[in-house]
Amino acid sequence: MRTLLTMTEKTDGATKTPRPYHHGDLRRAILTAALDVIAADGPFALSLRDLARRAGVSHAAPAHHFKDRTGLLTAIAAEGFGLLAQTIRDAADLKDAGVRYVRFAREHPAHFQVMFAPDLLRADDLELTTARALAGDALREAVTAVNPENRGTDARLAGIAAWSLAHGFATLLLGRNLDDPVGDRDPEEVFRTLATMLFRSA
Incomplete structure (x- = not known):
């Protein structure tokens, strides 16, 4: 320090x-x-x-x-969403955005734990709501860039599907629930394979 x-x-x-x-x-x-x-x-x-x-x-x-522990956790969540937004915004495509999401969770596990625990946070905090919106916008941009033939006509549902896949994989990975199926393979490459199954050429 x-x-x-x-x-x-x-x-x-x-x-x-x-x-x-x-x-x-x-x-x-x-x-x-x-x-x-x-x-x-x-x-x-x-x-x-x-x-x-x-x-x-x-x-x-x-x-x-x-001020208090809630304020501290809210600041951590806001910082996390800001970092996540920047990470996704630099992605080459939707699949890369998912890989970057998983990478973010692995590199920032403490942020990741707090960001998606709304009961621990001050929901109306401006810094938090702004950072969360930026992360959401970055994901939506990655989804809308995909040809509708490969993601379906409903971009919002496609975004939910993409987020669910990346977030679910990252959560299971951090919880060591994928140790056996992933084994010695690179988790990011495993995720790329899963993303290809869902979005054929995303």
């Missing part, structure tokens, strides 16, 4: 050793610590007090940035 400022404390006229004050990077430090906890133990293991201890700041510092 980068230290931007050093504070010197005085007690009874004596000067103590300067201690690092994590100003500016504190929000990122708390998010990073929270992602580590979620990846290891799940979102319900989060404690703002514990995160403050990990970041080396007062127990009130995380609340200054996120």
Whole structure:
């Protein structure tokens, strides 16, 4: 964690050793610590007090940035949807968008857990709703780019099918439910095969 400022404390006229004050990077430090906890133990293991201890700041510092645990989880979900939107937007086609979705889940498992747990989030948060909309738009663009002969005339249903395939595969993969069927094969290549079955030339 980068230290931007050093504070010197005085007690009874004596000067103590300067201690690092994590100003500016504190929000990122708390998010990073929270992602580590979620990846290891799940979102319900989060404690703002514990995160403050990990970041080396007062127990009130995380609340200054996120207010409460719901606010912290909402920020994580918003960040995740933003990353996902950027990932899908750069896809060459629908199949590649699905592969990138699976890759995102594998590389950001903590984000992925929180993003699709609405009971843990503040639904009306502007940052979250905006990022979620951007991710949805990126997926819809990938779907509508496919020739209707290969996806059917209802683009909305095709989008649901594509999302269900990618999300279902990613969820099963993260839960280690596909260890046997996937085996030593590259999960992304396995997904490409499944996507070809659903969208013949997507």
